[in-house]
Amino acid sequence: MTLPDGGHPPAQKSYREATARRRLAGILDPGSFTELLGPSERVTSPHLASLGLSVAFDDGVVVGEGRLGGSAVLAASQEGGFMGGAVGEVHGAKLVGLLRRAERERPAGVLLLLDSGGVRLQEANAGLVAVSEIMRALLSARAAGVPVVGLIGGGWGCFGGMGIVARCCDGLAMSEEGRLGISGPDVIEATKGVEELDAADRALVWRTYGGKHRYLLGEADLIVEDDLAAFRAAAAELLARPRPLDLDSLAREHERLARRLADFGGCGDAAEVWQLAAAPEPERLPLLDADAFRRTVAPARRGEP
Amino acid sequence: MTPALGALLGALFPAGHAVREEDGIVRGAARTAAGDVAVLGSAGGAEVGVEAALALAGEVLRVVREHPGRPIVVLVDTRGQRMTRRDEVLGLNGYLGHLAACVELARRRGHRLVAVVSGDAVSGGVLPLGFMADAIHAVEGAHPWVMSLPAMARVTKLPLERLEELSRSSAVLAPGLDGFVRLGALEPAWEPPLSERLAAALSRPVGPDRRAELGLERGGRLLAAAVARRVSGEDADEP
Numbered sequence: 162m163t164l165p166d167g168g169h170p171p172a173q174k175s176y177r178e179a180t181a182r183r184r185l186a187g188i189l190d191p192g193s194f195t196e197l198l199g200p201s202e203r204v205t206s207p208h209l210a211s212l213g214l215s216v217a218f219d220d221g222v223v224v225g226e227g228r229l230g231g232s233a234v235l236a237a238s239q240e241g242g243f244m245g246g247a248v249g250e251v252h253g254a255k256l257v258g259l260l261r262r263a264e265r266e267r268p269a270g271v272l273l274l275l276d277s278g279g280v281r282l283q284e285a286n287a288g289l290v291a292v293s294e295i296m297r298a299l300l301s302a303r304a305a306g307v308p309v310v311g312l313i314g315g316g317w318g319c320f321g322g323m324g325i326v327a328r329c330c331d332g333l334a335m336s337e338e339g340r341l342g343i344s345g346p347d348v349i350e351a352t353k354g355v356e357e358l359d360a361a362d363r364a365l366v367w368r369t370y371g372g373k374h375r376y377l378l379g380e381a382d383l384i385v386e387d388d389l390a391a392f393r394a395a396a397a398e399l400l401a402r403p404r405p406l407d408l409d410s411l412a413r414e415h416e417r418l419a420r421r422l423a424d425f426g427g428c429g430d431a432a433e434v435w436q437l438a439a440a441p442e443p444e445r446l447p448l449l450d451a452d453a454f455r456r457t458v459a460p461a462r463r464g465e466p
Numbered sequence: 467m468t469p470a471l472g473a474l475l476g477a478l479f480p481a482g483h484a485v486r487e488e489d490g491i492v493r494g495a496a497r498t499a500a501g502d503v504a505v506l507g508s509a510g511g512a513e514v515g516v517e518a519a520l521a522l523a524g525e526v527l528r529v530v531r532e533h534p535g536r537p538i539v540v541l542v543d544t545r546g547q548r549m550t551r552r553d554e555v556l557g558l559n560g561y562l563g564h565l566a567a568c569v570e571l572a573r574r575r576g577h578r579l580v581a582v583v584s585g586d587a588v589s590g591g592v593l594p595l596g597f598m599a600d601a602i603h604a605v606e607g608a609h610p611w612v613m614s615l616p617a618m619a620r621v622t623k624l625p626l627e628r629l630e631e632l633s634r635s636s637a638v639l640a641p642g643l644d645g646f647v648r649l650g651a652l653e654p655a656w657e658p659p660l661s662e663r664l665a666a667a668l669s670r671p672v673g674p675d676r677r678a679e680l681g682l683e684r685g686g687r688l689l690a691a692a693v694a695r696r697v698s699g700e701d702a703d704e705p
Contacts, residue, residue: 197697204693208638212624224697250638254678254690258697265699280589282621285612287638287687289589290651290677293597297675300570322593328563343559343590344549358551369554380557408530411571414564415527418520421556426516429552
């Protein structure tokens with residue numbers, strides 16, 4: 162088979178299908194990424210090793226420096242292909258280190274390409290503490306004036322403690338296929354029973370956690386197609402509108418969350434939220450592409466203006 | 467208010483307090499030898515859902531507005547985030563992220579944050595509030611955990627006996643205070659009188675997050691501090 166461009170495969174477009182490194186290459190300026198503590202350093206999880214499980218030379222997350230539209234940024238990308246992007250001691254410490262580097266170097270921003278089931282249960286306690294340290298380092302970087310932007314469009318979504326980390330960011334972009342929450346469908350079904358949430362009901366899972374509901378609710382700031390270029394544009398747009406970590410800004414967010422609870426607190430299903438929000442033709446919304454969806458729900462959306 | 471919470475408040479604040487408990491959420495103020503403090507948190511193992519997260523965030527913002535700089539004592543006894551479909555539909559993770567941001571704001575505005583873990587301390591219940599504190603202390607009965615060993619055996623498909631054996635040497639597996647102390651996440655349980663321990667904690671200078679360094683000193687996390695330092699570039703600053 163003959164490939165265009167002298168043997169290079171055609172450029173990959175899907176964000177979801179790309180690996181963690183490929184996502185970074187597609188989002189940052191071409192050739193600008195330099196990895197920190199990369200696989201050649203062989204820093205792996207001692208806890209997985211002691212359980213006799215296989216390790217990864219990057220412990221499931223790629224961190225480093227690059228450029229976005231010419232501006233210096235730091236970026237991290239979780240690899241869902243290794244233990245579902247879950248956070249262990251080393252994985253978490255790489256994210257903490259990157260956020261501390263941001264506080265020291267004051268780049269134009271930090272991009273977090275989130276793809277994670279949350280705490281890595283094989284090193285449960287260390288994972289939980291690591292997530293806590295990520296939250297502190299992230300909020301500390303923001304308080305120092307460095308915007309932190311989250312992108313969610315990978316196969317594992319963003320769950321558990323990483324779902325909280327996502328909403329500590331200045332802004333979030335999601336694809337329809339991205340999912341965001343704290344207790345994932347399997348966890349709720351296992352804990353509370355299939356009557357509470359049927360994890361096998363794909364439509365229910367997508368409308369509860371998926372990008373469209375999160376955008377309509379105002380949990381995600383942007384909804385984009387499953388496309389590397391679209392995520393790149395979204396990252397640049399969100400970096401340009403940081404959310405200050407001050408009393409006025411948090412008081413506005415508080416009002417917004419209080420209003421959501423007052424308006425939709427009686428809803429047990431996302432479909433009821435869409436109906437109450439007076440989204441036009443709620444039954445058609447799952448079928449629309451990101452552009453059409455954005456236009457259609459604009460009057461009903463409960464995000465920041 | 468449960469007798470256990472009443473007893474804890476009495477031991478922490480013998481000089482008096484006006485702390486209320488409602489649906490597992492604790493709010494109020496108290497007197498200590500180190501001055502007046504705000505008190506907030508969770509009790510009785512309460513799971514933190516959207517209402518509780520919003521109420522706690524509102525309380526943090528109220529303290530910031532009405533009592534600038536007043537230290538905040540965070541009481542922790544929570545079995546984690548509430549796990550319901552409704553909480554997920556409403557975006558519980560967003561409410562918890564907001565709570566964490568409010569706590570960070572309080573820190574930036576000079577409020578000292580001291581957490582006291584008296585019971586369960588689990589996942590989404592402890593991350594946005596208790597684990598955001600400058601210092602995280604424990605009293606008898608403190609029991610931080612992520613997952614029981616039998617549940618971990620199911621997830622990891624490893625024999626329970628193997629996990630039990632490993633957890634004797636590894637701090638990352640076994641539920642309970644000892645492991646978390648070795649990880650640097652909590653301090654060992656206070657001996658009475660608790661009011662004196664609290665006053666001392668409130669008087670100690672506040673610094674950056676040193677949990678990973680403590681984890682190294684205590685032998686529970688040998689890599690976290692070094693990895694974070696190498697990625698942050700701090701190592702390059704040293705002569």
